[in-house]
Each structure stands twice: as C-alpha cells, then as structure tokens.
Amino acid sequence: MTEDDFHFLSRLVRRRGGLALSDGRDAQLERRLLPVIRRFGFRDFDALMKNLRLGDDALAAAVTEAMTVNETFFFRDxxxxxxxxxxxxxxxxxxxxxxxxxxxxxxxxxxxxxxxxxxxxxxxxxxxxxxxxxxxxxxxxxxxxxxxxxxxxxxxxxxxxxxxxxxxxxxxxxxxxxxxxxxxxxxxxxxxxxxxxxxxxxxxxxxxxxxxxxxxxxxxxxxxxxxxxxxxxxxxxxxxxxxxxxxxxxxxxxxxxxxxxxxxxxxxxxxxxxxx
Ligand SMILES: C[S@@+](CC[C@H](N)C(=O)[O-])C[C@H]1O[C@@H](n2cnc3c(N)ncnc32)[C@H](O)[C@@H]1O
CATH class of the missing domain: 3.40.50.150 (Vaccinia Virus protein VP39)
Structure with missing residues (x-):
C-alpha cells in the first residue's frame, strides 16, 4: 500500500464512518480488505483502490465496514x-x-x-x-x-x-x-x-x-x-x-x-x- 493509498483510505473511512485509522498498520489494513477484494471480484488490492477512487459507493461502504471492530458479548460491562x-x-x-x-x-x-x-x-x-x-x-x-x-x-x-x-x-x-x-x-x-x-x-x-x-x-x-x-x-x-x-x-x-x-x-x- 502506498502512502497515498493509506491517506486516501483514512480520509474515506473518517468521512463515511468517523473512524480513525492508525498509521503504520498497512499490512493489517490490506488483510482486512481481502474479503472485500474477493466479494467484489477484484484481482488485487490495486484494483480495489482504483475502483474506490472512481467513486464506487457500494465499494466505499464495504471498505468502511471492513475497518470496524465488531467485538461484543452479552452483558458486556x-x-x-x-x-x-x-x-x-x-x-x-x-x-x-x-x-x-x-x-x-x-x-x-x-x-x-x-x-x-x-x-x-x-x-x-x-x-x-x-x-x-x-x-x-x-x-x-x-x-x-x-x-x-x-x-x-x-x-x-x-x-x-x-x-x-x-x-x-x-x-x-x-x-x-x-x-x-x-x-x-x-x-x-x-x-x-x-x-x-x-x-x-x-x-x-x-x-x-x-x-x-x-x-x-x-x-x-x-x-x-x-x-x-x-x-x-x-x-x-x-x-x-x-x-x-x-x-x-x-x-x-x-x-x-x-x-x-x-x-x-x-x-x-x-x-x-x-x-x-
Ligand atoms: C466494538 S463494537 C461495540 C458493540 C457494543 N456496543 C459493545 O459495546 O459490545 C463497535 C460497533 O460499532 C459499529 N460502528 C463503527 N462505526 C460506526 C458508525 N459510524 N455508525 C454506526 N456504527 C458504527 C461497528 O460496526 C461495530 O459493530
């Protein structure tokens, strides 16, 4: 992932979901996006980024959701x-x-x-x-x-x-x-x-x-x-x-x-x- 890709992704998920991505976790980010790459049928991460930059709204929503942490349990706290x-x-x-x-x-x-x-x-x-x-x-x-x-x-x-x-x-x-x-x-x-x-x-x-x-x-x-x-x-x-x-x-x-x-x-x- 290039620095440009990281900044683009950070801005995207911040605007769409309020989420703050931590710097220097690029490998982890790419791993999180693997299911999205598969679901949308892209060849690789670069293909995903290219479509994201073309304004694919469904893709942007899926990428944002992929960045969320869903951990929870009954009667937490x-x-x-x-x-x-x-x-x-x-x-x-x-x-x-x-x-x-x-x-x-x-x-x-x-x-x-x-x-x-x-x-x-x-x-x-x-x-x-x-x-x-x-x-x-x-x-x-x-x-x-x-x-x-x-x-x-x-x-x-x-x-x-x-x-x-x-x-x-x-x-x-x-x-x-x-x-x-x-x-x-x-x-x-x-x-x-x-x-x-x-x-x-x-x-x-x-x-x-x-x-x-x-x-x-x-x-x-x-x-x-x-x-x-x-x-x-x-x-x-x-x-x-x-x-x-x-x-x-x-x-x-x-x-x-x-x-x-x-x-x-x-x-x-x-x-x-x-x-x-
Ligand atoms: C760690 S879970 C917390 C679940 C539960 N509230 C708890 O405390 O166990 C965080 C949840 O926030 C959701 N989330 C993240 N950004 C959100 C947003 N912008 N709007 C609504 N939900 C969001 C995620 O999808 C995820 O399911």
Whole structure:
C-alpha cells in the first residue's frame, strides 16, 4: 500500500464512518480488505483502490465496514448493567409511572448482544402494561443481519449469560441457540450510520453508545456526543464504554456517581426548560 493509498483510505473511512485509522498498520489494513477484494471480484488490492477512487459507493461502504471492530458479548460491562437495573431504571420508571413508556437506543449494537442483554434485563422486571421501545442500530449490514437473526454459537452464549438465561431466553438449534420469540418482539434492528442525521431519534430515556467512539477521531466523537445529547429526554441517560468519556470533548454531559453513565448537564436542561 502506498502512502497515498493509506491517506486516501483514512480520509474515506473518517468521512463515511468517523473512524480513525492508525498509521503504520498497512499490512493489517490490506488483510482486512481481502474479503472485500474477493466479494467484489477484484484481482488485487490495486484494483480495489482504483475502483474506490472512481467513486464506487457500494465499494466505499464495504471498505468502511471492513475497518470496524465488531467485538461484543452479552452483558458486556456487568457493573454498568447492574447500575442500569438497580439505579437508572428504577428512577426512570418512577418518573414515567403515568405514561408508562420507555425509549431505549443501542447505538452501535454490533451482532446484537447488547440489545438482547437489555431485553433480558427488562424482561426480568415487572413491566406489564409498559410500552418499551428498544431500537438497536449499527453501520454494518452484516452485523445487523446477525443481530436480527438472533442465533448465537455455544461460545457466544457462554460469554456473559448464565445457564438460566440461556434456558429461559434461547431455543437450542442444530448449531447454536436462537433468541426466543418473546424477546424478538421487543427489539427493532436497523442499519444506521452514526455520521448520519439523528432527526428520527428523539425523547430517548436510555442511549447506549459503547465501545464505538473509541474508534472515532476527535471531530466525530464531538459531533456524535453533541447530537446524541439532543436525542435524550431531559432526565435521559447516556452509557459509554469503559474507556470512553465526554470529558474534554463537550460540556453537554454530567457524569452520575459511579462513572460511565451520563445525563445532560444541568445547565443544558435548565436552558431547555426555560425555552419551553
Ligand atoms: C466494538 S463494537 C461495540 C458493540 C457494543 N456496543 C459493545 O459495546 O459490545 C463497535 C460497533 O460499532 C459499529 N460502528 C463503527 N462505526 C460506526 C458508525 N459510524 N455508525 C454506526 N456504527 C458504527 C461497528 O460496526 C461495530 O459493530
């Protein structure tokens, strides 16, 4: 890969997906692009680059997706899920006791484990009569297809789920385990790029945007965090990954005690209610 190729690819994936490529990992990048080269029937890497430079949009999307990291597992960051269950949800449920509605967004759900973990958690709470909207999105079409299918290998279900969870929420298949129909009805999956408009997302009570901003460049992190703040209800919360924080990027959030969970900064909310 020439230096020019690297810079072209860096700019492309930054503009399309907010992703920051690390310098000096050219061999790794080429390896990641091998499945794309095969899928599009190119002879080699140079042929791929040539078509990319001619503006092939489907190819550019596939190249960007190939640069993403899709690692995930059920109940990733158990402490955060415990705080969601015992602190955040009780207070949101109390605040929504009249309307009995909750809107939750898993904003980079990869192959779905994060969204299904939320569904399992909510299913274990007494929420009869509540309307729970659980939206799960990811830029990767392949990841969303897997998430929607809800079929996981034995290795996948062993990562984060108890035997009871598996017995209660999954149906054994010839190869692996399929999420139950009851949970399936709880989640709507959709392919969605965080660099696109959040216009359709509003009044959200809980947003999970975990372990994705870490792969973004600074400008994309700021942009996503600022636009995400607007999608939250006045007491809604944002959950970030363990290695992520809005500090030094935006003043729109304040951290709840315990860390990793944020609400809109009080000043922002006050300004909003003053404007209404
Ligand atoms: C490491 S996974 C995190 C999955 C899950 N949130 C978790 O914490 O386990 C990162 C996901 O972010 C997605 N992603 C990367 N860039 C994105 C973008 N611009 N818009 C939406 N999703 C993106 C990737 O496709 C990948 O599935």
């Amino acid at each position: 158990k402490d955060q899920f415990a705080r969601l269950r015992h602190q955040v949800l009780p207070s949101l449920l109390a605040a929504r006791a009249d309307e009995k509605r909750l809107r939750i967004w898993s904003a980079a759900c990869a192959s779905g484990q994060e969204a299904w973990s939320l569904a399992i958690l909510l299913d274990g709470m007494a929420l009869a009569g509540w309307t729970i909207e659980l939206i799960a999105t990811d830029m990767s079409g392949d990841a969303i297809t897997r998430a929607e299918a809800g079929i996981y290998s034995q290795y996948d279900v062993m990562r984060g789920l108890s035997l009871e969870d598996v017995a209660r929420h999954f149906v054994p298949q010839e190869r692996g385990f399929k999420i139950s129909d009851r949970l399936k009805r709880m989640v709507s999956f959709r392919k969605f790029n965080l660099m696109d408009s959040f216009g359709w997302l509003d009044d959200l009570d809980i947003v999970l945007c975990r372990n994705v901003l870490i792969h973004f460049d600074r400008a994309a992190r700021i942009s996503v965090l600022e636009r995400m703040a607007e999608t939250l209800s006045s007491d809604g919360v944002l959950l970030l990954g363990e290695a992520e924080t809005p500090h030094h990027l935006t003043a729109l959030y304040q951290e709840l005690p315990g860390g990793g969970i944020y609400t809109r900064a009080r000043a922002q909310v006050t300004r909003l209610s003053a404007a209404i």
